[in-house]
Amino acid sequence: MADLTSNFLGIKSPNPFWLASAPPTDKAYNVNRAFEAGWGGVSWKTLGEDPHIVNVNGPRYTTMMSNDRRVIGFNNIELITDRPFQVNLKEMRQVKRDWPDRAVIASVMFPMSEASWAKHIPIIEDTGIDGFELNFGCPHGMSERGMGAAVGQVPEYIKQATEWCKKYATVPVIVKLTPNITDVIYPAEAVLEGGGDAVSLINTINSIMRVDYDSLTMFPTTGGMGTHGGYCGEAVKPIALNMVAEIARNEKTRNLPISGIGGVSTWKDAVDFIALGASNVQVCTAAMVYGFKIVEDMKTGLSNFLDEKGMNSVDELIGKAVPSVTDWKFLNLNHVDKAVIDQDKCIKCGRCHIVCEDTSHQAIEYSTDSGDRVFTVKDDECVGCNLCVSVCPVIDCISMVAMTSGTDPRTGKAISPQASDWTTHPNNPLKVS
Amino acid sequence: MSDNNLTNKVMNIKSHRLSKKEIDDNFSDLHAPLSAIEALIEADRCYFCYDAPCTKACPSDIDVPGFIQSIRSDNLTGAAEKILSENIFGGMCARDCPTEELCQLACVRNDHEQKPVEIGLLQRYATDSVLNNGVQLFSRQENTGKSIAVVGAGPAGISCAHRLAVLGHKITVYDAKDKLGGLNEYGIAAYKTPNDFAQQELDYILDIGGITIETGMQLGKQINLEGLQEKYDAVFLGCGLGSVNKLNLDNEDISGVIDAVEYIANLRQTNNKDELMVGKNIVVIGGGMTAIDIAVQSKLLGAEQVTIAYRRSKKIMAASEYEQALAKKHDVQIQYNMSPKRLIADDSHVTAMEFDVMKSQNDGSLKASGENITLKADVVFKAIGQKLVTEGLTDNNSLEIEKGRIVVDEQRKTSLSKVWAGGDCVLDGDNLTVSAVQDGKLAAISINETLTQGA
Numbered sequence: 111m112a113d114l115t116s117n118f119l120g121i122k123s124p125n126p127f128w129l130a131s132a133p134p135t136d137k138a139y140n141v142n143r144a145f146e147a148g149w150g151g152v153s154w155k156t157l158g159e160d161p162h163i164v165n166v167n168g169p170r171y172t173t174m175m176s177n178d179r180r181v182i183g184f185n186n187i188e189l190i191t192d193r194p195f196q197v198n199l200k201e202m203r204q205v206k207r208d209w210p211d212r213a214v215i216a217s218v219m220f221p222m223s224e225a226s227w228a229k230h231i232p233i234i235e236d237t238g239i240d241g242f243e244l245n246f247g248c249p250h251g252m253s254e255r256g257m258g259a260a261v262g263q264v265p266e267y268i269k270q271a272t273e274w275c276k277k278y279a280t281v282p283v284i285v286k287l288t289p290n291i292t293d294v295i296y297p298a299e300a301v302l303e304g305g306g307d308a309v310s311l312i313n314t315i316n317s318i319m320r321v322d323y324d325s326l327t328m329f330p331t332t333g334g335m336g337t338h339g340g341y342c343g344e345a346v347k348p349i350a351l352n353m354v355a356e357i358a359r360n361e362k363t364r365n366l367p368i369s370g371i372g373g374v375s376t377w378k379d380a381v382d383f384i385a386l387g388a389s390n391v392q393v394c395t396a397a398m399v400y401g402f403k404i405v406e407d408m409k410t411g412l413s414n415f416l417d418e419k420g421m422n423s424v425d426e427l428i429g430k431a432v433p434s435v436t437d438w439k440f441l442n443l444n445h446v447d448k449a450v451i452d453q454d455k456c457i458k459c460g461r462c463h464i465v466c467e468d469t470s471h472q473a474i475e476y477s478t479d480s481g482d483r484v485f486t487v488k489d490d491e492c493v494g495c496n497l498c499v500s501v502c503p504v505i506d507c508i509s510m511v512a513m514t515s516g517t518d519p520r521t522g523k524a525i526s527p528q529a530s531d532w533t534t535h536p537n538n539p540l541k542v543s
Numbered sequence: 544m545s546d547n548n549l550t551n552k553v554m555n556i557k558s559h560r561l562s563k564k565e566i567d568d569n570f571s572d573l574h575a576p577l578s579a580i581e582a583l584i585e586a587d588r589c590y591f592c593y594d595a596p597c598t599k600a601c602p603s604d605i606d607v608p609g610f611i612q613s614i615r616s617d618n619l620t621g622a623a624e625k626i627l628s629e630n631i632f633g634g635m636c637a638r639d640c641p642t643e644e645l646c647q648l649a650c651v652r653n654d655h656e657q658k659p660v661e662i663g664l665l666q667r668y669a670t671d672s673v674l675n676n677g678v679q680l681f682s683r684q685e686n687t688g689k690s691i692a693v694v695g696a697g698p699a700g701i702s703c704a705h706r707l708a709v710l711g712h713k714i715t716v717y718d719a720k721d722k723l724g725g726l727n728e729y730g731i732a733a734y735k736t737p738n739d740f741a742q743q744e745l746d747y748i749l750d751i752g753g754i755t756i757e758t759g760m761q762l763g764k765q766i767n768l769e770g771l772q773e774k775y776d777a778v779f780l781g782c783g784l785g786s787v788n789k790l791n792l793d794n795e796d797i798s799g800v801i802d803a804v805e806y807i808a809n810l811r812q813t814n815n816k817d818e819l820m821v822g823k824n825i826v827v828i829g830g831g832m833t834a835i836d837i838a839v840q841s842k843l844l845g846a847e848q849v850t851i852a853y854r855r856s857k858k859i860m861a862a863s864e865y866e867q868a869l870a871k872k873h874d875v876q877i878q879y880n881m882s883p884k885r886l887i888a889d890d891s892h893v894t895a896m897e898f899d900v901m902k903s904q905n906d907g908s909l910k911a912s913g914e915n916i917t918l919k920a921d922v923v924f925k926a927i928g929q930k931l932v933t934e935g936l937t938d939n940n941s942l943e944i945e946k947g948r949i950v951v952d953e954q955r956k957t958s959l960s961k962v963w964a965g966g967d968c969v970l971d972g973d974n975l976t977v978s979a980v981q982d983g984k985l986a987a988i989s990i991n992e993t994l995t996q997g998a
Contacts, residue, residue: 177584177586177587177615178580178584178587457651457652457654458596458654459590459593460592460595461590461591461593464593476593476594483596503590503655504655
């Protein structure tokens with residue numbers, strides 16, 4: 111069995127699955143249940159100044175579902191903790207005492223005033239928590255008050271607040287980033303400049319789920335009016351993975367430890383995040399959809415996967431896929447793939463044909479001449495776009511196969527063993543000669 | 544003519560073999576309708592195939608992936624419109640179509656996971672939504688001033704009448720029976736269409752207007768083809784098959800030997816199925832859907848031993864594998880290669896039936912093997928096919944008939960210039976409701992083209 115033990119910034123936990131700062135980590139009751147279920151750590155629901163905020167007494171959550179009611183995406187308008195500061199501190203102290211082997215992180219959000227950080231950070235650290243996570247991501251409500259994403263969207267504020275926190279904290283400081291920005295590199299670099307120890311990302315994405323088809327108002331509403339919320343769950347994972355990978359491959363930030371967040375629902379999602387540069391992952395939506403037990407499969411799945419890969423620990427997986435991520439301009443334009451349909455597996459639905467015919471390169475022929483429905487790839491039209499693979503309902507029925515020799519029947523050009531990219535392409539006005 | 548009203552003079556024939564509740568339960572829906580969530584999940588299984596095999600397999604050309612996509616998106620009216628615009632009896636066909644041999648056999652999911660999309664149940668879900676809520680999807684075009692006679696208010700005739708009414712023509716439908724619907728009302732197994740669905744569907748269809756109904760009008764009696772041709776701009780014959788084939792055995796009209804079709808009609812019309820007289824040992828002669836229907840329904844009424852005796856082999860049997868399995872599930876015995884030889888009677892009531900056991904020859908023909916089997920029977924149902932009644936049709940010998948069926952072309956035109964035909968009465972029909980509906984639709988399109996040419 112591979113070792114799932116995680117050491118993130120010196121914070122040890124029995125596995126790399128932490129619960130993200132969110133409703134599941136709102137209070138001791140939930141956190142105790144989470145630890146009993148086997149979670150490696152928690153980022154406690156974000157603390158703020160007293161008097162504590164209040165939440166609406168109406169819908170805080172909405173989901174996007176498939177027809178069989180499986181949750182695909184999840185939206186929330188809940189704010190940070192709505193309990194008194196001291197109540198949280200007391201519970202955090204007790205929980206950390208009761209669960210010394212688990213990671214307990216204090217998520218915090220304070221105004222852009224050094225006095226506030228100076229006042230709160232030492233008292234929080236005194237509870238025995240393992241680290242801080244600065245919530246610069248919350249996109250709703252708190253951002254209207256100049257906190258959360260309002261800080262996370264301005265690199266100078268990130269740097270400043272990070273500096274203040276570091277000044278008054280002795281434990282590691284993780285900065286949680288918002289995806290509601292144009293380029294995640296700027297906030298990540300600001301964290302480095304402010305002396306932050308790590309980043310965690312992504313927080314939720316600004317979103318409105320839909321309208322109510324009867325009332326033609328947005329949905330859901332609190333008594334008729336609604337507001338945008340934060341989007342999360344499986345649907346946001348690709349957005350999160352890109353941002354994680356961007357930080358992991360950026361020259362300045364590549365050594366900045368990352369805690370991956372965004373749609374982690376199974377061990378495979380954790381593999382995605384970790385291979386693309388995260389050191390551990392944080393989960394919220396999957397727990398809010400299925401309960402804490404979901405961590406069991408995450409742990410055995412990841413462990414079995416590492417065993418299959420001959421890896422002894424999670425650390426060996428970190429960043430494995432990062433070298434394969436590059437800019438478009440460095441992709442090999444001499445590489446030629448062609449779609450190949452396994453006729454024995456094909457169930458003749460024709461989806462590959464119609465999407466290629468209607469929306470792509472007219473490269474899959476449909477014939478009923480033999481009496482059967484037959485779909486075949488026209489190599490002289492196929493550009494290797496992978497659309498057919500992407501819509502085929504049968505696993506491994508269509509695959510992309512690279513041409514290694516001969517001539518591409520589409521272009522009439524010989525397959526070149528030499529790689530060649532856009533930077534030297536004759537059509538590039540800025541090509542390097 | 545055999546007696547169709549069984550009497551309790553014979554000891555083994557009696558009513559109330561089961562309690563009313565047991566019988567009501569037995570005749571409740573064969574397949575429960577889908578709930579909303581079941582429909583959404585099932586609809587999600589459709590791959591929205593290109594040039595979909597299910598649609599190609601549908602005799603009435605229903606755009607199956609199209610209507611299922613509309614179910615997926617909560618557009619039930621759109622789904623029903625897709626179905627009903629091709630097949631106005633989409634509700635009945637959803638219940639009685641042998642989908643396992645048509646659309647669902649063609650479903651690509653069979654190759655993927657050996658389980659097709661439940662197209663029939665989805666079609667029922669979509670059509671029920673407009674039928675139950677009375678959402679009228681069709682309106683009549685401007686009156687053309689043309690009038691058309693339709694003979695027979697079964698699926699072929701009403702399908703033709705509805706399409707012609709949509710196109711703005713005036714229709715008069717003639718039917719010999721008191722109630723409309725043809726075999727939808729009198730023939731289809733009761734458990735496939737409970738709760739008077741046939742009449743509910745007809746009410747919906749006829750609601751469009753422009754269709755006058757004349758019941759109690761039988762060809763060769765109150766009406767004849769020649770008169771209709773004179774009176775109307777066009778005539779559609781959807782008169783079905785009015786009489787049943789005979790076994791051609793000596794004592795065929797002894798008591799207890801019954802036409803399955805008539806017994807089923809009584810079964811469909813009665814409000815108290817527990818009052819029906821039911822035999823103890825029943826033998827059904829035949830190999831089609833009617834044989835299965837009468838056998839299964841006899842079991843549901845409480846018959847103890849029901850055996851279908853079919854003259855040929857299992858492979859050739861007209862009833863589908865699915866229907867044969869349904870019969871076996873209801874404890875009906877099916878015996879193949881059994882050719883009726885002789886009815887054995889006691890006091891002029893049947894007590895048993897003797898069969899020649901047949902053997903297939905190399906050329907496909909059957910030959911008696913010399914072996915005989917005798918089955919105990921207090922009721923023998925004849926389900927060996929029906930035949931066209933030609934009275935009132937062929938009086939002047941000008942309507943072309945072949946093999947006892949009316950000859951039609953692809954547009955469902957007969958040999959007479961003003962006469963079209965469809966459903967069970969035409970040659971090369973497959974005796975399916977869905978095909979009858981398609982015949983009526985195609986004939987209506989052709990009639991409309993003919994009547995509006997040069998207009």
